[in-house]
Amino acid sequence: MERIENREMLEQVCQTSKAQIENSRCRILICAGTGCLAGGSGKIFERMCELVKDNPDVEVHFGAEIAHGKEDIHKDGEIGVKKSGCHGFCEMGPLMRIEPHGILYTKVQLEDCDEIFHRTIEKGEPIRHLLFKQDGIEYKRQEDIPFYKKQTRNVLKNCGHIDAEHIQEYISTGGYKALEKALFEMTPEEVIKEISDSNLRGRGGGGFPTGYKWSQVARQKEKTRYVVCNGDEGDPGAFMDRSIMEGDPHKMIEGMMIGAYAVGAKEGYIYVRAEYPLAINRLKLAISQAEECGLLGEHILGTDFSFHLHINRGAGAFVCGEGSALTASIEGNRGMPRVKPPRTVEQGLFGKPTVLNNVETFANVPMIILEGADWFKSIGPENSPGTKAFALTGSVKHTGLIEVPMGTTLREVIYDIGGGIKGDGEFKAVQIGGPSGGCLITPHLDVNLDFDSLKKMGAMIGSGGLVVMDNHTCMVEVARFFMNFTQNESCGKCVPCREGTKRMLEILERIVAGNGKVEDLDLLEELATTITETALCGLGKSAALPVMSTLKLFREEYMEHVVDKKCVSHTCTALRRFIISPERCKGCSKCARNCPVGAISGRIKEPYVIDNEKCIKCGACESACAFGAIHIEG
Incomplete structure (x- = not known):
């Protein structure tokens, strides 16, 4: 790709890339996020590439059933097989989206590839067993699935819809237009004012006003300044930032560049935990591509603005999510927090004023610059505007990565998007905010998920982890x-x-x-x-x-x-008390023969008994009994 020297060339690349996508016969977007890759999507990608290579001249058909009443045939352009980022519907992975008609196939296996190509691509026939179904309804289009329909995907808009490994695809969506606008149409002070007016609050947990943080750095007398992105994300069950870095890395990078322009920084660091190898590889690729085409480095878009970006891998210490510990780790020191003041905005990385925000916060910045503060404030409540990404996990039917407007209720998230509690369980609680958060229970189901409402409940949004628990949880x-x-x-x-x-x-x-x-x-x-x-x-x-x-x-x-001394959910092993029902016991002695400590005694063809003083609560007897005579008391 040639070097982009000015805003006119950026527009030309945008239009050219956009036309290539629009004119393609078909785009097969295979989820290449960490979750789907673990499920085999890498091999699915390779097989689909082979099928396209072996059938280069095939006409792409979308029958009336897929093309909404009128058969559609695409003859021009290419069939593109792309690695997308996380689609979010992790419970249903591996996922495959087929454009231009938005078909989403779920739980795709390697052996499905040939059928997908020859039936759906060549003949325009949907493969029903790969379509998502809920409450007896079959969904052909991704956007119609309740899991997606109830969301407002702004930060995650490109994830699952563009090739995560090619900068042209990001540019085709209007990528780097916000940076262009900032550099050519706004002063640094105006950029900070726009972010301040939007009331964007940090998505890493504390909810600190982003614009105010930037203004504090900008007014420091020291002119050497840094921009740092916190991609550490140590909360158990959280994967919001990881998915953004894997699926749409340039959006975060563009946000960091706008922040650097606003505060006068020439260098930036992305701190990513080493347990995120795919995110690190995608970031390295994104940075190298941006440098190659002149969107990172010296005199960006022909202006006086220069910015260099580095990646620093963290060793996985949760405490390095704290600002001063994170900067200490980048410096090569042990990641430990220090007493404040001075704060990071005054003396952060290498003792210099530092802007430190997390991945999701920076990913919001380009949209605010392009669409304006009023647009951002029109989403969600006044004091917590915008959207928030959550990792929905636990005892819910449809786990995955979601994005909803701030102020959305817990009930909407769990029941409308997540499909409710799975199995025979009933909702009991949700742990929000990770290990530093708190619990919400049934009376809180209609509480708004925003910074201020949760604070009143003794909880916090944190980075966005939502672990749903049912009545079987201790x-x-x-x-x-x-x-x-x-x-x-x-x-x-x-x-x-x-x-x-x-x-x-x-x-x-x-x-x-x-x-x-x-x-x-x-x-x-x-x-x-x-x-x-x-x-x-x-x-x-x-x-x-x-x-x-x-x-x-x-x-x-x-x-x-x-x-x-009871655990009603039977989770705590030491508090279990196994008993043998005399009515069901056949006296076969199988339980006694499987007990590792000889805690069961009795006579053949007579009910056996358990000595709970000797019992080590291992459950071997319960597993061995063929008559269901052994159960946990209570």
């Missing part, structure tokens, strides 16, 4: 799980977090092991308050939130564990 074990994660990830610099989380974890482990006491609950609350008030960084200050929220909302479960 909330005490949930608290123990998140506390175990937080304690392991503590950097150890301050005593409250280092020692306090360890003591809280020890108490929770005693409780789930059946050795808890009522006094432990008061001690947990006391420790939680102390850690929250005295910890050094945001990780420590929010570490106790899962325990505090579960204690408040599910105290009766804690009491059952410490007083009755």
